[in-house]
Amino acid sequence: MSVWPAWEVREHESVTRWFSVRIDFADGARVEVLAVTAGEGVCIEDVRAQPPLSLDDLTALADWIEEPLVEACGGDAAAQAGGAAAGPLSGRARRAWPSGVEGRRLVAEEYRAAQQDGADPVLAVMGATGHSRRRSLRLIAGARDEGFLTPRHVRR
Structure with missing residues (x-):
């Protein structure tokens, strides 16, 4: 698994960072993720997988990338989120929004x-x-x- 910074936007005192995450599996499968860290936590913005992920695998994706992403942020994600980085990463990537x-x-x-x-x-x-x-x-x-x-x- 590899994690590297994609880009960052600074506005006043807040910083939003995007990270590219790539997971290569032994069987040749590959997953690429674009994750965003902001003041409120970490969100998954885009996922590309070959072959496509099942719903169970998509749910587990957050667990797969959590630790390497926090390490790549230098622990900043947890500090920025007030220690809440594990919350958004360990469940759904987006909050419930009324339709x-x-x-x-x-x-x-x-x-x-x-x-x-x-x-x-x-x-x-x-x-x-x-x-x-x-x-x-x-x-x-x-x-x-x-x-x-x-x-x-x-x-x-």
Whole structure:
């Protein structure tokens, strides 16, 4: 197994770091993971596997990468998360987020709060939902369609 830093973003006093993790198995199987460490913990953002992982293997993935990822962070992940790095890693990668109208309303609240704070609203939605950038943009578009956010472009 190998872990290496992919990139890092510093905003004011917070740091978000992405790490690439690669697991090569003796039978030739391979898993590549993009993990993100932020102030609230560690999330798995992307997984690629050859052959594809079963649901049981996907659930166990967090356990496979937890220790090497924390070592690669120099223990920073646990310190940043207030010791909670094991929590997000040992279970599901993303938090439960309500679906439907309630979820779109919460997305709109996160988006507007980030705008008021002068932060990137898309990153705020990504952090709140645990979803990728593409999925977060879809959620934001859904909130706009539902009328919780103003339209992106004024129609003439």
